[in-house]
Every structure is written in structure tokens, then in C-alpha cells.
Amino acid sequence: xxxxxxxxxxxxxxxxxxxxxxxxxxxxxxxxxxxxxxxxxxxxxxxxxxxxxxxxxxxxxxxxxxxxxxxxxxxxxxxxxxxxxxxxxxxxxxxxxxxxxxxxxxxxxxxxxxxxxxxxxxxxxxxxxxxxxxxxxxxxxxxxxxxxxxxxxxxxxxxxxxxxxxxxxxxx
Numbered sequence: 001x002x003x004x005x006x007x008x009x010x011x012x013x014x015x016x017x018x019x020x021x022x023x024x025x026x027x028x029x030x031x032x033x034x035x036x037x038x039x040x041x042x043x044x045x046x047x048x049x050x051x052x053x054x055x056x057x058x059x060x061x062x063x064x065x066x067x068x069x070x071x072x073x074x075x076x077x078x079x080x081x082x083x084x085x086x087x088x089x090x091x092x093x094x095x096x097x098x099x100x101x102x103x104x105x106x107x108x109x110x111x112x113x114x115x116x117x118x119x120x121x122x123x124x125x126x127x128x129x130x131x132x133x134x135x136x137x138x139x140x141x142x143x144x145x146x147x148x149x150x151x152x153x154x155x156x157x158x159x160x161x162x163x164x165x166x167x168x169x170x171x172x
Contacts, residue, residue, distance in 0.1 A: 007065055009058030016053050021118035024151045031112055033064040038108065042101045045076050051107035052085050053114065086127040087120040091138060091164050094131045109161025116154055117147045138164035
């Protein structure tokens with residue numbers, strides 16, 4: 001068992017369900033914190049691989065704690081494990097061709113889409129349906145459509161984060 005202090009703000013997921021979607025300001029605040037978590041993990045050669053709103057807790061003062069490191073892996077190169085939440089898994093994970101830290105930036109893009117649009121970009125009742133959606137998206141990339149209510153300033157970043165080959169994404 002692991003024990004941590006109480007995080008009384010609840011899951012980010014609960015807040016997202018309550019509001020439907022976040023305004024750009026709060027979404028940017030939360031995403032910036034997740035970005036810092038990934039920068040730290042990646043500096044230690046740790047791939048998180050399970051980012052989703054259910055794994056992000058909000059403290060009483062509004063800051064985030066990323067939890068559930070059950071799928072995290074210390075890895076300096078590529079790994080081949082088929083894992084993660086289907087709606088967040090990258091094409092490389094689904095194809096089992098090997099993945100690296102780039103898959104975390106893919107999940108970051110999925111989270112960004114969900115926070116700003118109110119839903120994940122790839123949906124289906126089972127993993128194969130979701131992978132089919134990702135495959136269709138990959139064929140049309142970079143000519144992809146966004147929800148009409150999606151903030152213009154987020155579209156270019158999201159398009160880079162949801163690159164069909166996440167290991168090619170370089171986040172500076």
C-alpha cells in the first residue's frame with residue numbers, strides 16, 4: 001500500500017464532468033502543471049503512460065497531483081508494452097511497434113482536447129473502435145478538424161501533440 005496526504009479537491013475528472021469543459025485559462029493552468037510533471041519524470045527517464053483526468057487530483061489550493069504510477073516505467077529507449085487507457089493510448093502503443101517518452105505528450109494532447117472540448121477526440125465502445133478512429137485521423141493528418149468551440153490558439157499546439165508518430169514530437 002502507498003499512503004499519501006488527503007487531497008481534498010477531488011479528481012480533475014469530477015470537476016470536468018461538473019463543468020462540461022474548462023475555459024482556456026483554467027485549462028492552461030492545469031496543463032502547465034502536468035507539463036512540469038512530465039518534464040521532471042522524463043528527466044529521470046520515466047515514462048508515465050497513463051495520463052487521464054481520473055489520475056489527476058486537485059489540492060485544496062487548486063494545484064495538481066498526478067497519481068497512479070502503476071504503468072510508469074523507467075526506460076531510456078523504447079518499450080513495447082501494450083498498456084494505458086484506450087482513449088488516451090497513442091498509435092505506437094496500439095500498434096505495439098515500440099514507444100518512448102513521446103507517448104506521454106500524445107496523452108497530454110488528449111487531455112488538452114478533453115479539457116477544452118469536453119470530450120476525448122477518439123471515441124468508441126471498445127479499443128479496436130478507438131484505434132480505428134486514430135487510424136482515420138492519421139490518414140488525414142495534418143488536415144484535421146476541431147470542434148467549432150475549440151480555442152484557436154490551442155489548435156496548432158494540439159496538432160503537434162497529436163502527431164500520428166508521437167516519438168517524433170519534441171517538446172521544448
